[in-house]
Amino acid sequence: MTGADMPFNAETHLDAVAPTVGLAITDAQRPGVLEFLKVASRMAALVESAGLPDDAFDLAPVFRPGSVEAGDDR
Amino acid sequence: MSVAPFMPGHEIAAAVRNGSLTAEAVVTDCLARIETLDPTLNAYTDVTAGRALEQARGIDLARRKGEPLGPLAGVPFAAKNLFDIEGLSTRAGSKINRELPPATRDALLVERLSAAGAILVGGLNMGEYAYDFTGENAHDGACCNPHDPARMAGGSSSGCGSATAAGLAPVSLGSDTNGSIRVPSSFCGVFGLKPTYGRLPRTRSFPFCDSLDHLGPFARNALDLALAYDALQGFDAHDPACAPRQAEPVTTTLFKGVAGLRIAVAGGYFSTDDMPEAAAAVSAVARALDAQRFIKIEGAAVARAAAFLITNAESSAFHLGRLRMRADDFDADTRDRLLAGAMLPAAWYLKAQQARRWFHDTMLRVFESVDLIIAPSTPCAAPLIGQKTMELRGETVAVRPNLGLFTQPISCIGLPVAAVPFFGGGALPIGVQLIAPPWREDICLRAAHALEQAGVVEARPPG
Structure with a gap:
């Protein structure tokens, strides 16, 4: 089973994660939040379905330590 | 002498330099026009009349003394209210940020335009924290489209599109994370430039999503856009994403035309089937640029999904x-x-970042045989304010997330784009994206200028 096939239960996810990150989701907020979690789940499945090869992985954010002013590439 | 409301910025600057107009007269007319039209459009959240008039008088004095004036001398401009403006709280379209202390210094790009002689006349409405494609805002009210005030200006740089289209600011400064320069450019019928990611420093602007935030100018013609962009360029160490590159001026090459450029139309994901307004615009631009080749861009849907996840995760962490x-x-x-x-x-976020790199590499291979790609900016012209759903390829879908359908995959990998305005048979404009390889804003702007010269694209004054 791939991530794209795995069922995502937005309600279960919200109830588990919201208190973990310190969010209290009100009744008024809940329907909208659930809807956006489902959208995000579909987007994540789409990304996973791309089947990116391991050797092509190169995280986009690159952290370059060192003084900006003294950097030799500036 | 009064100033024609839609006088191009470069003509204003020339007239101020040669003394046929004073900067004070230009600013006075602009402020009067804002006072008359903005109650309908709601493009401005702040008008900085005092400092604008003071700067204008300073420019006029400098001219009388024979001092050199900048390339944008006396040209009014306004900035999306996520740019710091000295003396104002940087609200970024929100209620919460109004409690921030006033900024003590202008954003770097506001300073750079001011140094070129342009005159800040105010801060502009925007979608809350830039997370918006519509121009609607619960705190400041919806920003309206000058071509039909019942319709969306587009977001999140709504005030930029509306003010520049309405002749309330020949140049404006906005931001684009997923399409927030290109969507309002499309709906309001003006030119917009989203430069390469990392080209313009974001110093002293309020962030949305660091991995994808770009800043850039709006204008009513390609030359003003190029002049503004050249004034904005240059490295700044405060923004860690700002690339350590020298400024690469584009105004000098703007008039070169498009001869020799390999130009293609984006197909597949970017198909305009069942989108008559977008199809007409892309077709007219392709014809004018003699683009006969269609290319299918693999992975665009994945890139859009990646952009969604990166934006959602980073902005939420920022606001947690x-x-x-x-x-x-x-x-x-x-x-x-x-x-x-x-x-x-x-893992969703990290996979999205990996997909971003993968799509970037895919597109670089495409650009080995193409110099410029044509794609629609939006699937449709401006929807009605408050409209929640629309028809897209035979399905009824939500308006809000789908206005960025064609812009999100491109900003996901930071490619430079000039958005150009097309007016078909109807009264409403729609935009076309001119997309180039990284760091080749010059190609985008050359094509924009060529299309303008051919009479195919224009920022038509609202009727």
């Missing part, structure tokens, strides 16, 4: 403290997305 303490002070349309984004699994 505010979401915990005062979620109901957010615009409800923004709030629920941010609350959801705070709960995304880390």
Whole structure:
């Protein structure tokens, strides 16, 4: 089973994660939040379905330590 | 002498330099026009009349003394209200940020335009925290489209599109994370430039999503856009994403035309089937640029999904403290997305970043045989304010997320884009994206200028 096939239960996810990150989701907020979690789940499945090869992985954010002013590439 | 409302910025600057217009007269006319039209459009949230008149008088004095004036001398401009403006709280379209202390210094790009002689006349309406494609805002009210005030200006740089289209600011400064320069450019019928990611420093602007935030100018013609962009260029160490590159001026090459450029139309994901307004615009631009080749861009849907996840996760993490303490002070349309984004699994975000690199590499291979790609900016012309659904390829879909259908994959990998305005048979404009390889804004702007010279694209004054 791939991530794209795995069922995502937005309600279960919200109830588990919201208190973990310190969010209290009100009744008024809940329907909208659930809807956006489902959208995000579909987007994540789409990304996973791309089947990116391991050797092509190169995280986009690159952290370059060192003084900006003294950097030799500036 | 009064100033014609839609006088191009470069003509204003020339007239101020040669003394046929004073900067004070230009600013006075612009302020009067804002006072007359903005109650209908709601493009401005702040008007900085005092400092504008003071700067204008300074420019006029400098001219009388024979001092050199900048390339944008006396040209009014305005900035999306996520740019710091000295003396104002940087509200970024929100209620919460109004409690911030006033900024003590202008944003760097505001300073750079001012140094070129342009005159800041105010801060502009925007979608809350830039998380918006519509131009609607629960705190400041919807920003309206000058071509039909019942319609959306587009977002999140709504005030930029509206003010520049209405002749309330020949140049404006906006931001684009997923399409926020290109969508309002399309709906309001003006030119917009989203430069390469990392080209323009974001110093002293309020962030949305660091991995994807770009800043850039709006204008009513390609030359003004190029002049503004050249004035904005240059490295700044404060922004860690700012590339260590020298400025690469584009105004000098603007008039070169498009001969020799390999130009293609984006197909597949970017198909305009069942989108008659977008199809007409892309077709007219392709014909004028003699683009006969169609290319299918593999992976665009994945890139859009990646952009969605990166935006959702990063912006939610950034706002997490505010979401915990005062979620109901957010615009409800923004709030629920941010609350959801705070709960995304880390793997979703990291996979999205990997997909971003993968799509970037895919597109670089495409650009080995193409210099410029034509794609629609939006699937349709401006929807009605408050409209929640629209028809897209035979399906009824939500308006809000789908306005960025064609812009999100491109900003996901930071490619430079000039958005150009097309007016077909109807009264409403729609935009076309001219997309070039990284760091080749010059190609985007050359094509924009060539299309303008051919009479195919224009920022037509509202009727």
